[in-house]
Amino acid sequence: MDGHFKLQAEQMRAVEDGSLDTAVGEHPDRLLTADLLVLSFPMWWFSLPAILKGTASGLLNSLRQTGGALAVALFGSLLAGPGGGFSLDGMRIGLLAVGALLPATTALSRILLPRA
Template identity: 40%
Template sequence: MPHALIVHAHPEANSFCTAQMHEAAHALQAQGYTVEVSDLYAMHWEAELNRHDFTQDIEGHFKPPLAQQQAAEAHTFAPDIAAELEKLERADLLVFSFPMWWFSVPALLKGWVDRVFVRGVAYGGSVGTFVEGGLRGKRGLLLFTTGSLEEHFGPGARDGELDVLLFHIQHGMLWFCGVQVLAPVVSFAPVRGTPEDRQRQLGVVRDAFTTLDSRPIIFG
């Protein structure tokens, strides 16, 4: 039975962003997936990578990649990181669910990547990057909302081309670690729509997560 991990970062449990995350989870379950959700705000996730991420003593200058690699070899990650690494290991599908803030992910989600995509497990050390990345064999995609309308994205448009804006996430985080990246599922400016518009968009999300096997591959 395939397993999905959804890493969700929105501070409002009743937001449209959270609603579409639940819609995606239900669609995956209907397809036979088991689904696990890391709701970072609800978990009070600590976004800061620091010495407390490790149970081993760190002497001298703190070099995070080196400390991560040593912890990967010695199994000395702090409990919150160890728990997320176990979830990540179980996952066949990884979904980042978030509102696009400042043309990127919320800081809490970036902090999850900083602390969980660790050297020696997700990349580097005894594993490589891209096709040799530690997360190879997994698929992933972005599920997010925007504040701008769809026509504000594109060549020459006000907000720029969406694939360019997402490059640092899709290529620099997911594909860098070996995750095969599927085309993102985007809900443009739900706050500007009517309740009927938002219901229709939830249907789009449901359909997208029901047909993942036919979704275009962006990287990998």
């Protein structure tokens, strides 16, 4: 074996070689034929386990950063005029876009989000 032990590579090798334990090999079939799958895990301080919380946090954070980068790129392109300089018309278009999107997202959140 070269270097460090790699669990996924060893599992793939065992599947390809046919040396995977039969008890382990039965589990995917059980999952695929199940009508219902219940995932049970302990709660830590009325929250998710750290690994699930970290995954959700990483996903939401990357989406937030992507949205911010797209917004900066969009408004930067609106502000830049045809010659690459500042454009007052581009600023007006950007402000009109924000002025239209803000009430629209506010109305959608009031409609779609449940009220307590």
